[in-house]
Each structure stands twice: as C-alpha cells, then as structure tokens.
C-alpha cells in the first residue's frame with residue numbers, strides 16, 4: 001500500500017493541476033495529509049462509514065477538503081462532472097484491504113475499471129496515479145481475497161488508453177504507477 005508524497009505530484013502542480021480527486025480515503029487519510037498544501041481543492045470518497053467518520057473528524061477544519069461516504073464507482077461520476085473543466089490529479093486507491101476497510105457489494109474488492117470509465121469527460125485529460133499495481137500483475141492471496149475481483153494491469157492500461165491514446169505509464173516507486181501524456 002503506497003502513499004503519495006509532494007515530490008510525486010510537484011511536476012503537475014507546477015503545471016497548474018490544482019484539484020486532487022482520490023478514491024479510497026483510507027484510515028488516517030494519509031495521502032491527503034501529505035499533499036493537501038499543494039491543492040486548491042481535494043475530493044475523496046470512502047466506503048467504510050467508520051473510516052469516513054474518523055477522517056471527517058480529523059479534517060474538520062479543512063474547508064478545501066470534501067469527503068464523501070459511499071461507493072467510488074458510483075459517487076465519482078458527479079465529482080468528475082462538477083470538476084471536468086479543471087486540471088485534476090486522480091489517485092485511484094479504492095479497494096478492500098482487510099481490517100476496517102470495506103468492499104463494494106456491487107463492484108467487488110477493486111472497482112478501478114468502473115472508476116476509469118468515468119474519467120473520460122475531462123476537458124484536459126487528468127493525471128492518473130494508481131496504487132497496488134502488484135495486485136494487478138499478480139492477484140492478492142486467495143485466502144483473504146476474491147482474486148477475480150482484481151483486473152490485470154493490461155486491462156487497467158487499456159481502459160486508461162481509451163481516455164486518451166497518448167497516455168504513457170511509469171513506475172513511480174513500489175506499487176505506484178503514473179499515467180501521464
């Protein structure tokens with residue numbers, strides 16, 4: 001489970017990408033804490049009510065951060081519509097990973113393909129970071145996971161290329177991959 005840091009996004013912030021959209025806020029909203037000072041607006045969706053409530057409390061004084069409770073494969077659509085004219089960085093990190101984390105009844109343990117399908121209406125194609133790519137190269141252990149819920153890296157890549165054929169991918173570090181153009 002990787003986290004984004006300021007140095008991962010600086011190049012794009014310098015080019016005017018001022019809105020950050022995250023799927024899977026996660027316990028402690030760690031990426032939000034790492035990058036919040038670089039953005040005008042942050043939107044983040046979390047399926048677990050317990051994690052959402054705890055983050056709501058942690059971030060209660062941060063007016064530019066909007067937290068949403070629900071399924072990213074559903075809620076992302078309206079967030080993208082509202083922000084389609086902005087230059088956005090997207091951090092796709094919603095998935096089940098044990099403990100307090102949740103899985104979608106409708107979209108399973110990892111809704112990344114449904115999420116990517118929503119990203120094709122931006123006026124400027126977004127910069128996309130994905131986490132846990134190791135699980136797209138080799139699915140997580142069958143003991144704790146439903147392996148068929150995890151798409152292959154090839155499927156993820158092909159879905160992103162449908163947004164814009166100029167996307168190129170690079171491994172940032174650990175399991176984090178970046179799609180830029």
Ligand SMILES: C[S@@+](CC[C@H](N)C(=O)[O-])C[C@H]1O[C@@H](n2cnc3c(N)ncnc32)[C@H](O)[C@@H]1O
Nearest residue numbers: 024025026030031047071072093094095101102
């Ligand atoms: C790895 S954590 C996120 C870590 C966080 N993005 C960070 O960088 O600090 C994954 C989170 O996704 C949430 N999740 C799982 N399925 C989801 C879905 N369909 N919609 C929204 N959140 C989901 C889990 O409950 C979990 O809290």
